[in-house]
Amino acid sequence: MITYPIAKINLGLNVVEKRSDGYHNLQTVFYPVPVKDALEVQEMDEGFPSEVDCDLKVTNIVIEGDEQRNLVVRAYQLLKEDFPTLPRIHTHLWKGIPTQAGMGGGSSDCAFMITLLNRMFHLGLTTEQMEGYAARLGADCAFFVASRPAYAEGIGERLQPIALDLSGWHIAVVRPDIPVPTKEAFSRIRPHYPQMNCREAVMLPVETWKETLVNDFEESVFALHPEIGAVKDELYKMGATYAAMSGSGSALFGLFKERPAAVEQAFPGMFKQLLVL
Numbered sequence: 001m002i003t004y005p006i007a008k009i010n011l012g013l014n015v016v017e018k019r020s021d022g023y024h025n026l027q028t029v030f031y032p033v034p035v036k037d038a039l040e041v042q043e044m045d046e047g048f049p050s051e052v053d054c055d056l057k058v059t060n061i062v063i064e065g066d067e068q069r070n071l072v073v074r075a076y077q078l079l080k081e082d083f084p085t086l087p088r089i090h091t092h093l094w095k096g097i098p099t100q101a102g103m104g105g106g107s108s109d110c111a112f113m114i115t116l117l118n119r120m121f122h123l124g125l126t127t128e129q130m131e132g133y134a135a136r137l138g139a140d141c142a143f144f145v146a147s148r149p150a151y152a153e154g155i156g157e158r159l160q161p162i163a164l165d166l167s168g169w170h171i172a173v174v175r176p177d178i179p180v181p182t183k184e185a186f187s188r189i190r191p192h193y194p195q196m197n198c199r200e201a202v203m204l205p206v207e208t209w210k211e212t213l214v215n216d217f218e219e220s221v222f223a224l225h226p227e228i229g230a231v232k233d234e235l236y237k238m239g240a241t242y243a244a245m246s247g248s249g250s251a252l253f254g255l256f257k258e259r260p261a262a263v264e265q266a267f268p269g270m271f272k273q274l275l276v277l
Helices: 071-082 105-120 127-135 182-186 206-212 217-224 226-237
Strands: 006-018 024-036 038-043 054-059 089-094 150-153 158-161 170-175 242-245 252-256 271-276
Touching (some): 006 105, 024 170, 024 271, 038 105, 054 071, 071 127, 170 226, 217 242, 226 242
Antiparallel strands (some): 024 150, 038 089, 150 158, 170 271
């Protein structure tokens, strides 16, 4: 069985408080975008020699590290604890969502793994139950179970559906080849509450978002990597109604009323996709 994990963008991202556990409380709106991975699962043959119950092959984009620590495998392992009859499986993940981009690719992969296993092996889990499993694996993983626009608080795990529809807007997604470690992104953050909560801001016309929707990570990331900020400037020069960095970067996006020209030429050597929402 195959499924297609999708990415997300952040419409506003405000770091509002430092928590006693060292994490930060956030306010953001998650919006799904059709930049996709492909995730395929097949049962292992009973006689297949394997030391693990879930093996993983990743193609197209290299992901460093132990495959058994990948969120896709960890999602299987988490369900296996409560459903010990889950069979051994082969997993193939084709990565189309750029990594270290702030687009939630790994989180999406694990959430879609949970929903795929639920369908494939008839586990009978509800959406709420699957969101509960996903939340145990990462702060924004639960969002991808339903993949519907949502306002998020806490560390990104407290979700409220939001009636936001950007259908028909063109979106250009650009990721410079500059990884931004999360620790680095937080290094210059000064927690504060915004003048307007992003949940209210996104209900206003997109034309107003440039003045009301702020990603707090941009200040620190652009200071450390001016090349990333230059991409946002270029998106506005190309006619974007709204442009911002997603998450802690380094991917940026621009929303356009009409299909922009020359995106390929404007960002040589970078990941870019031009899509219609």
